[in-house]
Amino acid sequence: METILASNRRKIGDFEVVEFVDESQIESVRKKLDVDVPLELHWTWEYGSEVEELRALYERGKRGQWNAETDIDWSIPLPRDEWFMPQIGGALMPSVLTQMGADEATCREAAWDEFSHLISQLLHGEQAALQLCGQLVNTCPTMDQKWYAGSQVIDEVRHVEVFSKFLHRKMGVVHPIDPTLKVLLDKLLAAPTWQTKCLGMQTLFEGMAVGIMDLVQRANTNPLIKEMITRVHQDEARHAAFGILTMRRLVKESDPETLAELEDFAFNILETLNANQQLDMLHRFGPKYGLDPESVVQATHGWDQWSFINSEPFMHTVVPNLMRLGLITERTEQKYRDCGILFGDHLTARSTLPEV
Numbered sequence: 043m044e045t046i047l048a049s050n051r052r053k054i055g056d057f058e059v060v061e062f063v064d065e066s067q068i069e070s071v072r073k074k075l076d077v078d079v080p081l082e083l084h085w086t087w088e089y090g091s092e093v094e095e096l097r098a099l100y101e102r103g104k105r106g107q108w109n110a111e112t113d114i115d116w117s118i119p120l121p122r123d124e125w126f127m128p129q130i131g132g133a134l135m136p137s138v139l140t141q142m143g144a145d146e147a148t149c150r151e152a153a154w155d156e157f158s159h160l161i162s163q164l165l166h167g168e169q170a171a172l173q174l175c176g177q178l179v180n181t182c183p184t185m186d187q188k189w190y191a192g193s194q195v196i197d198e199v200r201h202v203e204v205f206s207k208f209l210h211r212k213m214g215v216v217h218p219i220d221p222t223l224k225v226l227l228d229k230l231l232a233a234p235t236w237q238t239k240c241l242g243m244q245t246l247f248e249g250m251a252v253g254i255m256d257l258v259q260r261a262n263t264n265p266l267i268k269e270m271i272t273r274v275h276q277d278e279a280r281h282a283a284f285g286i287l288t289m290r291r292l293v294k295e296s297d298p299e300t301l302a303e304l305e306d307f308a309f310n311i312l313e314t315l316n317a318n319q320q321l322d323m324l325h326r327f328g329p330k331y332g333l334d335p336e337s338v339v340q341a342t343h344g345w346d347q348w349s350f351i352n353s354e355p356f357m358h359t360v361v362p363n364l365m366r367l368g369l370i371t372e373r374t375e376q377k378y379r380d381c382g383i384l385f386g387d388h389l390t391a392r393s394t395l396p397e398v
């Protein structure tokens with residue numbers, strides 16, 4: 043099985059992390075703006091609907107359109123000197139700094155930096171979703187899929203719009219993309235077949251986005267952020283339903299060899315994402331707050347609840363969906379458990395995805 047970013051890996055304790063420490067390597071990853079992506083374009087002459095549920099979802103998508111400029115109340119303030127998340131448990135740096143005895147203003151500033159960093163990464167992720175969804179319009183075989191993917195393109199444009207306006211208007215900064223995220227997004231965009239593109243976009247990507255947004259939503263108390271995330275989240279739930287519908291058929295029609303390829307592809311992406319352990323963020327802000335990235339990873343891995351907390355964004359949606367699709371099997375399940383992505387037994391209990 044392929045190891046992504048093999049030369050950027052090392053052990054912290056027993057855990058294998060992926061990190062970027064060389065500034066010139068980080069810069070070269072960010073400067074890679076042109077990505078060679080394989081794309082097989084399919085025509086179809088069947089304009090009638092072949093998959094009724096997909097047409098219904100397309101209709102739902104049309105009804106669910108909203109305007110990021112006029113449907114969001116941009117007059118709601120986001121004061122920098124007020125908490126909009128709990129001091130402990132809302133984000134990593136303020137939690138660790140509080141434990142270390144830092145003063146409240148410092149913890150609040152760290153929360154601000156970490157949140158603007160997170161929304162910046164979501165913004166870059168939305169741009170990738172936009173690009174990848176555009177590929178799906180070309181590459182998906184049926185007209186139902188093309189129509190739906192086409193309607194999702196405008197949703198993803200709106201997400202890029204709303205997050206970039208939020209960052210510019212309310213936080214005054216857009217942080218550059220984390221190098222690990224950039225490498226992984228390039229992998230998804232350069233996935234070789236429409237099947238891997240669908241898996242990457244609709245299951246991995248959408249699943250992670252829904253999990254992270256739900257966690258942000260639970261911790262956040264600012265009404266503007268709540269409104270923005272609620273609206274984006276509604277669109278993402280529809281995208282996830284498209285993913286389930288499409289992936290179910292795709293899995294049913296795939297041979298064992300293709301299924302094994304999809305299973306490995308999913309594991310490699312999620313394992314690498316998890317192996318970063320927020321080190322890209324910690325390398326960026328650690329010096330400002332006197333935090334040593336390695337010590338932070340060591341400290342969090344010592345928490346009693348580490349496995350549970352670490353697995354939360356994964357266990358929310360993406361892991362239960364992969365299990366349901368049969369893309370986590372005995373071959374990979376233990377590996378997911380060993381790196382702290384898969385935790386507990388009741389895999390579907392916490393998923394918010396609709397049964398379709």
Ligand SMILES: [Fe+2]
Pocket residue numbers: 168171197198201278
């Ligand atoms: Fe999106």
Ligand SMILES: [Fe+2]
Pocket residue numbers: 171198248277278281
């Ligand atoms: Fe989406």
